[in-house]
Amino acid sequence: MNSRWSRGTKQCLVLGGLLGAVGLLPLDSQAQPPANVLFLLDNHRSMQNFPTYLPEPKTPSAPIPTAKRGDKGYSDPDYGDFTDTGCSDTELVQAMSWFDKNSLDPEKNGSIPYDNDPDLGSPFFAPGEYYQSRGWRVAWNGNNEDYPYSVSPTFDSLTSYDAAAACRTIANVYEYYSRNPTSYNECLSCLANKGWWRGPIIPFGKNTKNGTLGPKQYDDEPTFPNEARRKWVLSGRVLNVRPPSFVIARKALKDVIQTAGHVRMGVATFGGDRGWFDPAWILSDVRPQCDASLPSINEAELNRTALSNAVNNTVFRHNERSLGETLFSLGGYFSSQTVDGRWNSWFAQSAIGNTTWGWPGQPGGGTYNNPYPPYQTGSSYAMASDEWLKATYLDPATGTTLPGQRWEIGGANRSTCSADQVNAIIVVTKDAPRYDNSVPITKMMELLIAQGAQHPDGTPLTFDPISPANNLNSGGVNYCDQFEKYPGVLATKADCDYTDYNWPAGLAAGNKNFMDDVAFFLSHADLRGDLPGTQRVRTYVVGYGSSHPMLQSVALAGQGGFFRADDGAALRNALEQALTEISAATP
Incomplete structure (x- = not known):
């Protein structure tokens, strides 16, 4: 009412x-x-921010001290902790059930761009593209807050990726040699099967690659939630079903x-x-x-x-x-x-x-x-x-x-x-x-x-x-x-x-x-x-x-x-x- x-x-x-x-x-x-x-x-x-944050149903797991680059649980000094990543956790899958890439209903499969205004620099969002995100917002290219990013500093255009580029960028994989093949392959599989992948989480307050603060915690605001630090790769279809505010x-x-x-x-x-x-x-x-x-x-x-x-x-x-x-x-x-x-x-x-x-x-x-x-x-x-x-x-x-x-x-x-x-x-x-x-x-x-x-x-x-x-x-x-x-x-x-x-x-x-x-x-x-x-x-x-x-x-x-x-x-x-x-x- x-x-x-x-x-x-x-x-x-x-x-x-x-x-x-x-x-x-x-x-x-x-x-x-x-x-x-x-x-x-x-x-x-x-x-x-998203009206409803992407799910973080559990307290984020601690990294595994003995994990090496390429292992699940590895704490990457530049890209974050590769803990709780993937798309198979039962609670996570249930919490993401509002989206179904195989549904015949556009309201559920996100096949129609939410805002296809030609006066914007990009459609919001292209169903066949992938976007870098955090659990609370699509990653923003402003004030060195989010890396990798997709939303322009002026909010009128987007940087999109194909699946390989999106996974390579977020999973710390270089073109000529592999640094984290486990997470990279997991990301590709999740995008193909689910349309989304939950990636690494940035340790609280940690400076990361390219000066990113993961994101910066402002002194005059309450402590940001864990969702602000969790990285995701999302199909444009996911974002057409639940766009940012x-x-x-x-x-x-x-x-x-x-x-x-x-x-x-x-x-x-x-x-x-x-x-x-x-x-x-x-x-x-x-x-x-x-x-x-x-x-x-x-x-x-x-x-x-x-x-x-x-x-x-x-x-x-x-x-x-x-x-x-x-x-x-x-x-x-x-x-x-x-x-x-x-x-x-x-x-x-x-x-x-x-x-x-x-x-x-x-x-x-x-x-x-x-x-x-x-x-x-x-x-x-x-x-x-x-x-x-x-x-x-x-x-x-x-x-x-x-x-x-x-x-x-x-x-x-x-x-x-x-x-x-x-x-x-x-x-x-x-x-x-x-x-x-x-x-x-x-x-x-x-x-x-x-x-x-x-x-x-x-x-x-x-x-x-x-x-x-x-x-x-x-x-x-x-x-x-x-x-x-x-x-x-x-x-x-x-x-x-x-x-x-x-x-x-x-x-x-x-x-x-x-x-x-x-x-x-x-x-x-x-x-x-x-x-x-x-x-x-x-x-x-x-x-x-x-x-x-x-x-x-x-x-x-x-x-x-x-x-x-x-x-x-x-x-x-x-x-x-x-x-x-x-x-x-x-x-």
Whole structure:
């Protein structure tokens, strides 16, 4: 059962076959101008992972000290420990029974590429090719993390192998002399008979050939599972049955972009690391232009191919899942800043006045120090004069361009064309936000309280930033206690006060994370001074494999809806249902 919250009312629906028949409202039935929608796609590096890891049913066996090169159990100093390899272990074979290369059913034999988009550099995945993998993801050619590898650094193409090359590369076999014929022959046999081979495992923390760390364990993340260190060779057929998360999400979003009717669309991801506040990457502005959108969409100007290519350009390697900061940035994009300077009048440091307006933390502003390497100080939190208005930045050390606060282009390219349009952000995200609290929380709450904002139950919004660590009634927005933590068990507000691997965070119990406060601000503040009425932005959230209470709190605060989706079909249905609700909403 998937719960949906919309404007404070809980409703339930099943995202199954029946929902697929709901579809979008036909073009000629629309009674209002097309909505403006930005799709926000999670680009955290965990999106590289499989939704379900490849099996590691037992604690990995220790290498055999007396084993020699070519023996089972040999610890190869460059390629890993050849323990538990093969395709004959009973538990392993049972755990892999979801794939059958000899089945007549394409859903089980993987004979059809999952995403055969010609604008990608490779099909994802070629049934007759083989790919280097780990137990948690297809091996990635980035940051010297995985060797051998198959996924390109930019995630838009693949390095594939024939069976002999795939086995030779992973089993440490050289062309002119054999180093590990046992494992090499075992690999060839498994690929021929099963379509997969489970190979060596990298000892924890060991440097390996080509500088690979197997993969690198980040200091600010929990310890990676054993599956991250286990090497596999997989047929493209296996990967077509159970692709990585980013392939599933990317394909579902592109499918919806190709069929959505009566809607202006854009694409964004979480931004690059700018220190504190990280503005969004907007990969495609909301399109088409206003003069090609009203009263109906000019299909040629919409250019669905360009929108799909923007999705293909998403790079899934971000170390933060900064939902709140990104939503705040997109609020600036939907504002009338280019017309009347509205965002600047609210969030320039001169308008905020002092550091306590930026953070309800230490008495003089700021927050506690980072408990994880590199142990940054929190005392200078968000003190840059342009903190909430950052321009695009070229990092001289890496040559990388990092996004700044994007504004609408203006003129015919406005993000909002008319006062009677609905503005919305649809988030596709894999889990709860992390490293995501660098927003001017106190100023946002001050603006909302001045206008008399109310919670969905009609009670007034309150907020007290003074001495938050000692204040049990700091106020703000936290609806996590209205949702289930586990089936049949309600969460508490404290469940959304998580701080582990999540620096910085606030100090006030019941409101240590601010992403739902940001969604509330966007759905209640009048973001445009150049149009009548209240020009707000709703937030819809699709939890891809996750129903974390914080994601549901964000959707409720954003006057949108929450959907849980565990596979590609449910993800497409959830996106379509969100668009249907947006089409029926009022500005």
